[in-house]
């Protein structure tokens with residue numbers, strides 16, 4: 001069954017907009033779990049623009065499902081991850097001027113910096129995932145660096161401007177899943193997925209987990225986090241039911 005990781009960073013973004021103590025991302029994580037989230041995802045950025053060290057520690061103590069920490073390979077952040085020991089760490093690129101993570105980590109380019117971080121996190125018993133674009137050489141490099149999993153950047157599909165472009169991107173995602181499996185990697189998906197566009201992605205067989213943030217937090221403003229998560233889970237199940245049966249052409 002497709003798993004849903006709920007990214008709660010944007011709850012902290014609203015809190016930080018006023019430098020206040022609400023809304024609390026810890027509370028959001030509890031509500032997301034009650035709505036059926038299979039994991040809670042947060043990104044401890046170097047500039048602490050949303051999630052801060054207090055949040056990370058409290059999430060570690062309160063989240064009952066899987067905790068997934070998105071992080072750069074900066075030594076300060078790696079040290080925190082090794083102390084915190086979330087169930088999973090997802091290595092992402094990080095640029096201070098970006099609004100959100102804008103693309104995948106270039107594992108080919110940064111292999112020498114990335115591989116030792118993967119080794120240290122795995123030695124601490126943490127599952128390690130690489131957030132990468134659906135490109136074969138990046139997937140192969142992730143396998144060489146001994147990641148357990150890859151999270152494929154779905155932004156290319158989410159930002160496609162025509163149906164033809166969206167179809168091309170969906171084909172790229174399907175090939176990336178096959179390539180990941182060929183390399184023995186678990187394959188997740190994330191970025192830009194919404195209530196409107198998630199169906200076609202969930203209908204591709206082979207995914208393990210989707211990480212979705214902005215769209216769920218946006219909807220939670222109107223319907224509450226629990227219902228927002230429930231609805232996304234329902235869409236994932238519906239997508240899964242639309243997957244071609246084994247041996248049937250996609």
Ligand code: PXP
Nearest residue numbers: 101131190191192211212213214
């Ligand atoms: N996965 C990763 C690795 C991300 O960096 C992000 C963005 O924070 C997401 C998933 C969630 O993306 P979105 O907020 O567009 O759903």
